[in-house]
Amino acid sequence: MKTRSPSNWQRARYLLAAVLCVLTTLATVPLREVLDLANIVMIFLLTVFVTAAWLGRGPAVMAAFLGVALFDFFFVPPHLSFAVADAQYLVTFAVMLAVGLITSQLAALLSERTQEAQAREHDTQALYDLARDLGGTLTVDQARDIAQCFLGRLDLDVIVLVADNSRPGLLFQQYGGRRLSELELTFARSTYEHHTLVETDALAGLGVAIVFLPLVAPTHILGVLALAPRSDDVDSLHSQRPLLEAVASLLAITLERLHFAAAAQRGEVQVAAEQLRTSILSSLSHDLRTPLTSLVGLADTLAKPHLPENAIETATIIRDQARAMHHLLSNLLEMARLQAGNIPLNKEWQAFEEIVGSSTRLLAGLLASRKLEIDLPKDLPLLHFDAVLLERVLCNLLENAAKYSPEGSRIQLVARTRDSFLEVAVGNDGAGFPVDRLDQVFELFARGEQEPAVAGTGLGLAICKAIIIAHAGTIVAENRPGGAWVRFTLPLGTPPAMEEEATR
Known part of the structure; x- marks a missing residue:
């Protein structure tokens, strides 16, 4: 069955306006000897008003002119003639035409505003329903399907492109629709990078996506919403642009919610x-x-x-x-x-040299076959730390330095004050850390080599890192020519003032 085109409906509206004017004339001609002409004028004005409210501004204007002509021809003496016997009727015609035009304008404007308000109410209700449906989605595919169901009524195919930041370069993970071409992906990348809508009207009717909207969430941009119209009616698509932007905003909020829910x-x-x-x-x-x-x-x-x-x-x-x-x-x-986090730090202001001495005494047997060089500043201030835990750090570092160095080699323990912290370094002369695994040596059960000949579990450096971080310090591992260093820092702080004994 053929559908009625907009041009046919436009002609039908004007024809209906003419029919209303003719019907009004036929209804009032028998009454011209009974009613005063002023009352008949009111009937014609009523016809113009009804035409404006029902058929719009254009047919109402035509009804105003046609009504004046019919009133002149059938009701103003001499009848059945456009001649006017009394010049005063010219004023009646002018007022009738002016009132008809103004009335038609106001009635048509009111009708248009009513239709716009109804359309906005319909769109608001539809967006509310869309937001409610998107609020219950658990996956991106479900969100895309709901958006497709909503925009499918506008003859639009929906494709959701979510940016994949886990790999280098700008890549999209596509949900729904056919696989986009390289040209379409170029438009999508431009939309994502510039955070602006991109339209390609020249490609309308080719079955490709011509509208790309950025999916901008409150915190960042998540991807792109690509829309492919099923027809070449681009004007209707432009008129729906606020609605499309609202859909993109709701979809972006949904994707952000899914992202944070998955992260949580x-x-x-x-x-x-x-x-x-x-x-x-x-x-x-x-x-x-x-x-x-x-x-x-x-x-x-x-x-x-x-x-x-x-x-x-x-x-x-x-x-x-x-x-x-x-x-x-x-x-x-x-x-x-x-x-x-079950170990409370028993921090006290104490000398770092005492921890160095106790650690070397505990490892005296292991360090006997190594050349231990200790370099500490003479004016080292008191530090605020847990002596038991920091002793474990030094013991683990010295033990590792001895295990991974040949007998008779040198082991160094150097401390220096820098700005507001103390830097301590323990180094040895050995093979050093694997270059590609320097960032992993502080992880649990990580070893310096894939299959080390030295016995161990890979817990020593992990324990050192946990203790140093608990003291608000930092620890790093690095290689040097002919060996390796492990450096850690401790905040210096401000030691309490020492009370001097009163002398007599």
Whole structure:
């Protein structure tokens, strides 16, 4: 079935206006001997008003002129003639025409405003329904399908392009529709980079996307909304531009909500996994430390001179391995407690030199085969730190420096004050850290080499980093010619004033 075109409807409106004027004339001609001419004029003006309200401004103007002509021809003497016997009727014609034109203008304007208000109300209700539907979406595909259902009534195909920032360059992840051409992607990139709408009317009717709207959220731009009309009626598309921009805004807010919801979910999963790992490490460490301590004590008891030499050697090996496992479990427990934040820092103002001395005494056996060089400033001020934890940091760094350096080589411990912090560096002469893994050496269970010959678990540097960060410091690993450095910083602060004893 053929649909009525706009031009045919325009002609029909003028024809209906003429029919109304003719019907008014036919209805009032029998009454011209009964009604005064002024009352008949009012009837014609009523016809003009009805025409304006029903058919619009143009037909109403035609009805005003036609009404004056019909009134002159059928009601003004001499009848059935356009001649006017009394010149006063000319004033009647002028007033009738003026009133008819003004009335038609006002009535048509009121009708247009009413239609615009109804259209805005319809659009507002439709956008409200769209926002309600988008508020319940869980994926980008669902949001795109809802937008397609909404804009499909305007003969538009919807394609949502979400920017993929995980890879270098501007790439889009497409949702819905056919695969866009390189030309269309160029328009989409321009829209994304300049945050402005792009229209390509010259491509209308070719079945390609010609409108690209940026999906701008309150915090940043997320992607592009590409619209491909199913017809070549570009004028109707332009008239719907405010509606399209509102849809793009709602879609951008929805995509941002989905983005933050996914980030929050990932964060919750990571926190739960971290808590589970911490609790497992803590539980295992607590349960295994007691039997290992007993094992070390029993091995020491067995290693007596009255036993055969091979039995003493076996007991010594058992003792050393038990001690190594005890050290490992201690590190695991301490790392779990540090990550859980359950260790309160017992900070006091104290001398850094004392920590260096106690650490070197604890590792005297391991450092005996190395050349230890200690360089500390003579005027080093007091620092505010937890002595037990910082001693663990120095012990771990010195132990690593000894493990990964040959016997007889040099190990350096250097401290310098810089601005508002103390910088401490521990270095050795060895192979250094792998260049491509410098950023990973402070992670849990990370080793300097993929398959190191030196025994270890990769917890030492991770524990050092956790302790230094808890002291509001920084720690980095770097290579140097012929070896490696691990540097950490501690804030200097302002030591309390020392009270001098009163002398007499």
